[in-house]
Every structure is written in structure tokens, then in C-alpha cells.
Amino acid sequence: MATSSPVPTRKDIQISGIRKHYAVCVTEGKGGVVCGARSSLWDNPMQSNAWIRAHSEEEGHTKFKKHTEEEVATFTKPARK
Numbered sequence: 001m002a003t004s005s006p007v008p009t010r011k012d013i014q015i016s017g018i019r020k021h022y023a024v025c026v027t028e029g030k031g032g033v034v035c036g037a038r039s040s041l042w043d044n045p046m047q048s049n050a051w052i053r054a055h056s057e058e059e060g061h062t063k064f065k066k067h068t069e070e071e072v073a074t075f076t077k078p079a080r081k
């Protein structure tokens with residue numbers, strides 16, 4: 001068993017996947033209830049724009065939020081002095 005004090009480490013965060021795009025409808029309906037409809041996750045932001053246009057056309061909703069999602073992973077590295 002090692003008896004020496006542990007080597008100081010630090011956590012690194014690295015992007016481990018493709019950035020994904022999605023949109024959520026935040027239009028308030030009657031009684032202040034937010035629609036909340038959510039698009040699929042896409043690799044391409046153009047597809048979330050297309051979803052927004054289609055949803056707006058179908059429902060008459062006008063307020064949306066666009067989101068991006070990025071997968072990351074942490075790595076433990078020895079800390080440098």
C-alpha cells in the first residue's frame with residue numbers, strides 16, 4: 001500500500017460529442033400557461049429553425065428559446081505547479 005500523500009490533481013473538462021441544437025416554444029397561452037413544446041435534438045441549427053417556423057405556422061405561437069447542448073467528460077490530471 002502506498003503511504004505517500006496523494007499527488008494533487010485537477011479536473012479537466014473536454015467536449016466529448018457533437019454540439020446539438022433544439023428549440024422550445026415559450027409562448028404563453030390562455031391563463032399564462034407556457035406551451036413548452038420541444039423540438040428534437042439536431043446536429044444542425046438550421047433544423048431547429050425549421051421546427052420553429054413549422055410550429056409557429058401550425059400553432060400561431062411566436063416566442064421560442066433556442067438551446068445548444070454539449071456533451072462533456074471530465075478527466076483527472078496531475079496538477080502542474
Ligand SMILES: [Zn+2]
Binds near residue numbers: 025026027037055
Ligand atoms: Zn407552442
